[in-house]
Amino acid sequence: MTRYIIGRFVSLFFVIIAVSMITFSLMHAVPGGPFDEEKQPLPPAAKANVLRKYGLDQPVWKQYVLYMSNAVRFDFGIPYQRPTSTVAELIRNTWGITAQVGLMTILLAFGLGIPLGIIAAYNQNSWIDTIVTFMSMLGFIMPSFVLGTLAILFFGVYLGWLPLGGWGDTGCLVDRYFCADWIMPVTAYALAPLAIIARYTRSSVIDYLNSDFVRTARAKGLGERTVMLRHVLRNALIPMVTVMGPIIPDLMTGSIFIESIFRIPGLGKYFVTSTFNRDYPMVMATVLLIALLWGLVYLATDILYTRLDPRVRLGAQEGQ
Amino acid sequence: MTSTTTSGNMGAPNNPAAPVSLRKHRTLWQDAVRRFFNNRLAILGLIIVVIFLFLAIFADFLAPYPYDKADFTAVRLLPGVNPKYPLGTDEIGRDYLSRLIYGARTSMTVGITIQFIALLIGVPLGGLAGYLGGAVDFVVSRIIDVMTAFPGLIFSILVISLFGGGMWMVIFALSITSWIGIARLTRAQILSLREKEYIEAARCLGVTQRGIIFRHLIPNSLSPLLVAVSFGIPAAIFGEAGLSFLGIGINDPIASWGKMVGVSGAYVRVSWHMALFPTLAIALAMLGFSFLGDGLRDALDPKLTR
Numbered sequence: 001m002t003r004y005i006i007g008r009f010v011s012l013f014f015v016i017i018a019v020s021m022i023t024f025s026l027m028h029a030v031p032g033g034p035f036d037e038e039k040q041p042l043p044p045a046a047k048a049n050v051l052r053k054y055g056l057d058q059p060v061w062k063q064y065v066l067y068m069s070n071a072v073r074f075d076f077g078i079p080y081q082r083p084t085s086t087v088a089e090l091i092r093n094t095w096g097i098t099a100q101v102g103l104m105t106i107l108l109a110f111g112l113g114i115p116l117g118i119i120a121a122y123n124q125n126s127w128i129d130t131i132v133t134f135m136s137m138l139g140f141i142m143p144s145f146v147l148g149t150l151a152i153l154f155f156g157v158y159l160g161w162l163p164l165g166g167w168g169d170t171g172c173l174v175d176r177y178f179c180a181d182w183i184m185p186v187t188a189y190a191l192a193p194l195a196i197i198a199r200y201t202r203s204s205v206i207d208y209l210n211s212d213f214v215r216t217a218r219a220k221g222l223g224e225r226t227v228m229l230r231h232v233l234r235n236a237l238i239p240m241v242t243v244m245g246p247i248i249p250d251l252m253t254g255s256i257f258i259e260s261i262f263r264i265p266g267l268g269k270y271f272v273t274s275t276f277n278r279d280y281p282m283v284m285a286t287v288l289l290i291a292l293l294w295g296l297v298y299l300a301t302d303i304l305y306t307r308l309d310p311r312v313r314l315g316a317q318e319g320q
Numbered sequence: 321m322t323s324t325t326t327s328g329n330m331g332a333p334n335n336p337a338a339p340v341s342l343r344k345h346r347t348l349w350q351d352a353v354r355r356f357f358n359n360r361l362a363i364l365g366l367i368i369v370v371i372f373l374f375l376a377i378f379a380d381f382l383a384p385y386p387y388d389k390a391d392f393t394a395v396r397l398l399p400g401v402n403p404k405y406p407l408g409t410d411e412i413g414r415d416y417l418s419r420l421i422y423g424a425r426t427s428m429t430v431g432i433t434i435q436f437i438a439l440l441i442g443v444p445l446g447g448l449a450g451y452l453g454g455a456v457d458f459v460v461s462r463i464i465d466v467m468t469a470f471p472g473l474i475f476s477i478l479v480i481s482l483f484g485g486g487m488w489m490v491i492f493a494l495s496i497t498s499w500i501g502i503a504r505l506t507r508a509q510i511l512s513l514r515e516k517e518y519i520e521a522a523r524c525l526g527v528t529q530r531g532i533i534f535r536h537l538i539p540n541s542l543s544p545l546l547v548a549v550s551f552g553i554p555a556a557i558f559g560e561a562g563l564s565f566l567g568i569g570i571n572d573p574i575a576s577w578g579k580m581v582g583v584s585g586a587y588v589r590v591s592w593h594m595a596l597f598p599t600l601a602i603a604l605a606m607l608g609f610s611f612l613g614d615g616l617r618d619a620l621d622p623k624l625t626r
Binding site: 022150 | 407465466469470471473474477479481482483554558561562565566568583584585588590592595596599602603606607610
């Protein structure tokens with residue numbers, strides 16, 4: 001077990017190094033830079049000064065080594081777009097909002113997806129099941145910006161119930177514990193993961209409802225409540241850990257589309273401007289953050305899975 | 321197209337005691353086609369996809385106006401106001417119906433080209449990794465690992481920010497990540513097929529390497545690949561629409577549904593049609609391809625049908 005975890009960390013390390021190298025060399029391989037004439041018109045002497053200040057006059061490999069050795073000490077440099085703050089501060093501010101959206105989306109997706117899946121499984125082939133299946137199919141297929149646009153048109157423009165965009169600006173109640181402009185982005189964002197969760201919960205619960213030990217539990221006269229809580233759900237929800245794995249980092253790093261369509265000042269929206277301004281430190285930090293988050297959450301779900309289900313042995317899937 | 325190995329498993333057993341076969345002999349593919357056409361959603365998906373392909377191919381004849389013809393006297397007309405523009409006009413007075421039809425051409429071109437490139441890169445790489453194993457497999461697998469850790473959309477944005485937008489750049493940016501799923505699938509397929517008894521039998525009979533690859537391994541991994549491609553096309557369409565929605569995809573005079581949705585954001589209060597129609601077009605295309613993909617999967621993999 002320990003050996004396996006160490007191995008995974010080593011491979012995660014190499015993946016992060018590879019990702020950072022690809023990003024860095026890609027950014028520097030193409031002619032042009034953040035302080036080109038059309039972006040920042042500066043006299044030659046001033047430009048040379050700026051380049052020296054940010055180390056851009058050095059060879060690329062030296063810049064990379066410098067950046068990475070600083071990054072290890074959590075110093076991600078200074079964003080070229082806003083030299084008065086650090087990249088770490090900028091990411092903290094923008095990611096704070098993104099993570100807020102993500103957290104609410106996770107709560108909604110799991111809080112609604114799992115019960116819906118269970119209800120659909122218990123009432124297999126009833127009208128509830130049909131509705132849940134249909135909804136999860138829609139959520140599965142539709143891109144979030146399609147859902148977001150339709151929601152804006154219907155609830156925002158046609159009915160006029162909800163604000164069209166913004167984050168924590170309009171319709172806030174009780175000291176911003178709830179804001180009306182949270183509803184649409186979170187709902188539009190949550191539908192896809194909600195669909196996946198409901199679908200998996202449904203099929204997993206159905207599998208266990210038909211299993212031998214559930215029939216035994218019923219035969220020995222256990223109440224439906226006990227059967228469901230102690231026998232069905234306890235087993236059926238274990239595979240959900242593997243479904244949660246990819247969903248959580250995905251939601252926590254946010255959706256560029258949701259942020260752009262609802263004008264949320266989050267990390268994703270900032271990333272697009274950063275890449276187009278060639279803000280190397282900002283882009284590198286964002287990419288590193290996302291890659292690290294993905295790697296850690298995947299590892300965590302794999303470990304959690306063996307804790308919950310002792311039949312699964314780590315490393316077994318590697319051998320094929 | 322008949323692969324002898326699988327139809328032998330699927331067809332009626334060759335029992336000498338029952339010389340008259342009750343069921344007409346059908347190959348695996350004929351079986352799949354029959355199952356596909358018994359699936360109503362799959363047919364609906366096929367119809368939607370065929371309609372979009374038809375629009376894409378014959379856009380020049382079907383669209384009432386060229387995609388870039390602007391009428392500055394009729395800017396942002398709502399649908400039904402002027403009979404010349406049944407679905408209204410956009411922010412510089414281009415006929416919305418024509419833009420939507422040409423948008424189908426952009427989406428289909430991007431979606432199909434990207435999947436074609438994905439097959440072209442993914443199948444040989446994944447196949448070689450699975451078949452040869454060893455060092456080749458190690459290298460390919462590590463490339464796949466790294467590319468998986470890279471968030472696909474972010475990579476595409478990065479590439480486009482460096483090399484500029486436009487249709488071919490969008491195809492390039494999305495292709496870089498699109499082959500990975502195909503390569504991983506091909507590798508897994510070949511790995512599991514390689515150990516099957518009939519491959520061993522073929523080897524014992526003296527079938528050449530080339531014969532094993534082209535007669536046994538490739539035909540038998542075809543159906544999962546077909547399913548993967550049919551789900552990959554809507555994913556690629558979504559990728560293009562997303563990049564264009566952000567304003568960094570398809571360049572201006574060319575019509576793109578995603579770009580139409582993106583532009584409409586500024587006018588959503590009054591010109592609702594500008595947001596609604598392209599959104600519905602994207603939704604319908606995604607729906608069509610997904611139904612088609614589901615149908616193909618159910619038809620080609622009978623073990624999954626309940």
